[in-house]
Amino acid sequence: MAYDLLIKGGILVDPAQNLHERKDVAFSQGSVAAVENNISPNESRETVQADGHLVTPGLIDLHVHVFPGVSHFGIDPDTTCLSRGATTVVDAGSAGADTFPGFRKYVIEISDTRILAQLNISSQGMLSADIGEFEIPEYANVEKALAMIEDNRDLILGIKVRLTRGSIVSERSGMTPLHKAREAADAAGLPIMIHPQDAWCDSIDDILNVMKRGDILTHCYHGSRCGIMDGGGRIRDSVFDALERGIVFDVGHGAGSFNWKTVESAMEQGVLPTSISSDLHIYNVDGPVYDLASVVTKFLHLGMSLDDALSRVTNVPADIIHMPGQIGTLAPGSWGDAVVFELRTGTYQLDDSSGESRTGSHRLVPLMVIKSGSVYRNHNQAIDDRN
Ligand SMILES: [Zn+2]
Missing domain, CATH: 2.30.40.10 (Urease, subunit C, domain 1)
Structure with missing residues (x-):
């Protein structure tokens, strides 16, 4: 046979x-x-x-949270990712240097889903809903991150940093974690993935300024402060410049980061996502995200062709994580x-993460x-x- x-x-x-x-x-x-x-x-x-x-091809999701029982965001990867079509996923910072060994041993190595990771520059990772990962500034620890990367180069693809001000991430660390993430990533020769919304800065220009080719701006269509548009709804010059410089604009839908008005206007102005990801976690897996395929469905509704949308969850993310020909394709x-x-064709309610809906015709x-x-x-x- x-x-x-x-x-x-x-x-x-x-x-x-x-x-x-x-x-x-x-x-x-x-x-x-x-x-x-x-x-x-x-x-x-x-x-x-x-x-x-x-x-x-099996889908690739560049942004999920699959460290259940340790990170408050965590969900089981096999039932929420693999069984829904995402055969390869990248956990975006659920674990930091102090918690990554447990993530590796108790989740990555025993799951059927192929799991890779962005290591949080916070050594704690995303543990608690009550205390943010940079509540203690010293948690942003370059040396610990570098040591963990050296021991886990087979799984760690880069450094994740979240910049939101407030108790959920950082009340008192300001933009320091961004610069620590840059320092660690440069020393390790890896990219950074940035969650920019409502950061401690005047605009996203300050964030894009420290980003380089291959770095990933996730949540690119969020509708909060530090978004890709100026006050008049026009795409900022720094965004076009960043796209030209080869920075990856990743969807990272999430529970608060996919805004219909933002994405519709951005795509009209020529800002398409480089990659489509879900940011699937405990606070959105029962809606409005559900799974990666449901996020792809929203881009079909936005007029993207099936091939172009699927490319952004197959060969494009495979290229981004340097695995072309291995995953994201069905080539022999x-x-x-x-x-x-x-x-499927029918009438489907498509909810964004700020309470607005559109009516789609495919799923x-x-x-x-x-x-x-x-x-x-x-x-x-x-x-x-x-x-
Ligand atoms: Zn996330």
Whole structure:
């Protein structure tokens, strides 16, 4: 038997290969073995019929929080990410240098979801809803972060820093954590990921000024202070400059960071997201985010083509985290992650994170997920049956 698993009859949408056509995909020993017009079921131990459905690479979510039981934001990765189509996720700062060993041992190594991480420059990470990670300024610790990165280069992709003033992040550290994050990232040769809203500065210009090519501005369409627009609703010059310099503009929808008016106006003015991510955590997994596919759905509503939207959760994030050809594609030899989606049509309420809604006509529903050649079926129908 040549193959372990065959997905037959679906429409393969794989932006990395510029493919959007009916193709069969076969898996062997955990990897993609063949993509052809017609592969016989006789050649495979198991065959899944995907007629009328979409077959995509496993999705990559660059911003989630999956350290349950330690970080107050944490949710279980396998039921909220993997089973919903995100086979690879990047935890965005739930763990810092003091808590990363536990994150590695008790979550990353035992989960089926492929989990990578941005290490919080706060050694505590995001532990408590009552006391922010920079409440004690010394928590922003460059030496500890660097030591942890050296021991975990296989998993840590960069440094995360949140800059919101107030008790949830920082009452008294000001912009110091940003500069500590820059220092650690530069010393480690890694990028930083920044959560900019309501920071201790006059405008986002002060944040973009310290960002370099490959750094990630997440929550790029938030509607709070330190957003990408000026007071008159025009995209700031510093934003166009940052895009030109190769800074990644990442969606990071979250519970407070996706604003319909902001995203609609920004896209009209030519600011499209580089990558689409969910910022999925305990405070938004039951709405308005639900899962990464539901965020992709919102960009279909905004007029983005299916291929362009899927590119931002497959090959583009794979490039950003330096794993092209391994994940985010179904090219032969890649790591064997796929999703069978139904693109449902109907009338769907699409809520942003500030209480506004739009009415969409499509929804991407994951029917089946394949990770490293193994099948995971969708067990969370309630999400898909909502209006
Ligand atoms: Zn987050």
